[in-house]
Amino acid sequence: MIITAIILSVLLLIALLRVGVIIEYSSEGLKIWSKFAFIKLRVHDSKDKKPKKKKKKKVKDKDKKSSLKPGSLREFLEMLKIIKNMLGRLKRKLLIKTLIIHYTSASDNPAKTALQFGAASAVFGTVLPILERHFRIKKRELNAWADFNANEPGIYAKLTISIAIWESLYVLFALLPIFSIVSANANSGKEINKDGKSTNKRTDGNHDAENKGDD
Numbered sequence: 001m002i003i004t005a006i007i008l009s010v011l012l013l014i015a016l017l018r019v020g021v022i023i024e025y026s027s028e029g030l031k032i033w034s035k036f037a038f039i040k041l042r043v044h045d046s047k048d049k050k051p052k053k054k055k056k057k058k059v060k061d062k063d064k065k066s067s068l069k070p071g072s073l074r075e076f077l078e079m080l081k082i083i084k085n086m087l088g089r090l091k092r093k094l095l096i097k098t099l100i101i102h103y104t105s106a107s108d109n110p111a112k113t114a115l116q117f118g119a120a121s122a123v124f125g126t127v128l129p130i131l132e133r134h135f136r137i138k139k140r141e142l143n144a145w146a147d148f149n150a151n152e153p154g155i156y157a158k159l160t161i162s163i164a165i166w167e168s169l170y171v172l173f174a175l176l177p178i179f180s181i182v183s184a185n186a187n188s189g190k191e192i193n194k195d196g197k198s199t200n201k202r203t204d205g206n207h208d209a210e211n212k213g214d215d
Helices: 002-016 061-067 073-090 110-134 165-187
Strands: 018-026 029-036 039-045 095-105 136-146 154-164
Touching: 002 165, 018 095, 018 165, 073 165, 095 110, 110 136, 154 165
Parallel strands: 095 136
Antiparallel strands: 018 029, 018 154, 029 039, 095 154
């Protein structure tokens, strides 16, 4: 009984832990960290040296097009409904700990700089209420400035998001019906005999291999 209680307590503790991502963009480039509870690991830094990529054989455009075939539109629309349901579950589950955007409008034309500043302020005023309706936001800084001495606009952005493990599982479980849709549509294409071979039966009930003697 004690062991069961300990196991349940550990599982509950793990479920309550939060996982998240930190994204920051500045003059130093893009930096991304992953976070699990109190552990923070750097995932990407644009300043890091990129490893040499192995040369891949070039594939002709014709070969690419011939290898890609369109899927079922009905199946695709069913998947979109499931994804929409998943996004609905995500609402108010995702926590935005930090949302910082500092935009500096600048141009060689002072009038254009002023227009950029006004447009950025309008966008911030429109987007923020929408985000607050769908997500919980702890810290927000959406500011715009005008620099009439610079020639190019600049931006600093930082986003920190997190979600509890149990909440992420609840959201991801909404995608499970996609696998049943894919498997069902894959099996409905052909009727299979006992020996595992296709029956070649058409939708009208006749066989493609049959010669009915009409010609």
